[in-house]
Amino acid sequence: MSILSLNRRDAALPHYTPTGEEVAVFEMAWASRLPVLLKGPTGCGKTRFVEHMAARLGRPLFTVSCHDDLSAADLVGRHLIGAEGTYWTDGPLTQAVRAGGICYLDEIVEARKDTTVVLHSLSDDRRILPIDRTGETLAAPPEFMLVISYNPGYQHLLKGLKPSTRQRFISLAFDYPAAAVEQHIVREETGLDTARARQLVLLARALRQTGEHDLDEGPGTRLIVDAARLMVRGCEPVLACRVAVIECLSDDPSIVEALMQVVRAVVAA
Numbered sequence: 001m002s003i004l005s006l007n008r009r010d011a012a013l014p015h016y017t018p019t020g021e022e023v024a025v026f027e028m029a030w031a032s033r034l035p036v037l038l039k040g041p042t043g044c045g046k047t048r049f050v051e052h053m054a055a056r057l058g059r060p061l062f063t064v065s066c067h068d069d070l071s072a073a074d075l076v077g078r079h080l081i082g083a084e085g086t087y088w089t090d091g092p093l094t095q096a097v098r099a100g101g102i103c104y105l106d107e108i109v110e111a112r113k114d115t116t117v118v119l120h121s122l123s124d125d126r127r128i129l130p131i132d133r134t135g136e137t138l139a140a141p142p143e144f145m146l147v148i149s150y151n152p153g154y155q156h157l158l159k160g161l162k163p164s165t166r167q168r169f170i171s172l173a174f175d176y177p178a179a180a181v182e183q184h185i186v187r188e189e190t191g192l193d194t195a196r197a198r199q200l201v202l203l204a205r206a207l208r209q210t211g212e213h214d215l216d217e218g219p220g221t222r223l224i225v226d227a228a229r230l231m232v233r234g235c236e237p238v239l240a241c242r243v244a245v246i247e248c249l250s251d252d253p254s255i256v257e258a259l260m261q262v263v264r265a266v267v268a269a
Contacts, residue, residue, distance in 0.1 A: 014048060018155075022172050064104070102144075107149065108150050108161070186225055204218070223245045227240045237267045
């Protein structure tokens with residue numbers, strides 16, 4: 001089961017361009033042993049921000065992409081059967097606690113409701129993780145931090161954080177960056193020239209404001225960065241925007257074609 005990714009501190013920090021006071025607030029939360037909730041649209045930089053902060057703080061990062069089959073055992077751990085009999089293996093949450101790392105649960109509302117209960121004792125003053133199946137209770141070291149994220153645009157009555165969970169976290173709201181900042185991100189991430197980076201940002205902003213098409217959400221910065229990477233490799237700009245941006249937004253041929261008209265007007269100009 002590939003729900004765990006472990007990142008160690010590199011010589012260079014993962015690139016992240018701050019848009020406000022989020023870096024300082026995160027550092028203060030970590031020093032104060034407070035868990036953090038990140039909320040914002042898809043592709044606006046939440047995951048990159050956590051990667052940047054983990055490297056900045058020198059802590060190992062354990063990332064879990066939540067889904068509707070994610071169970072508490074997937075996070076805490078379970079007994080397995082091997083050649084020499086039954087043995088216990090820690091889940092990513094338990095590993096993060098033992099290592100004094102940062103555990104990042106991406107799109108937490110996708111997990112089963114009973115799964116989030118296991119977070120409660122770690123996200124209040126107790127900062128403990130009971131492991132019922134082994135009888136062990138882990139006390140989180142000062143360096144441990146719990147971070148969760150979700151996309152408010154997708155939430156409804158059946159998929160939302162309960163107040164009993166939400167109010168245990170301080171919250172940082174993310175949004176798409178300002179145009180100048182987004183251009184800087186595209187250039188820094190890909191090396192694309194300024195003129196083309198400006199066109200991609202204009203395209204993204206135009207698509208985000210396109211209300212007549214039935215889009216769940218506009219393109220995130222991640223998508224235009226992907227298009228820029230293709231363009232740097234020699235891909236024709238309109239084609240790069242089609243495969244990296246437009247086809248990722250809709251499967252409806254009529255909507256795709258309507259959005260491609262925007263692409264041709266902005267990128268091919």
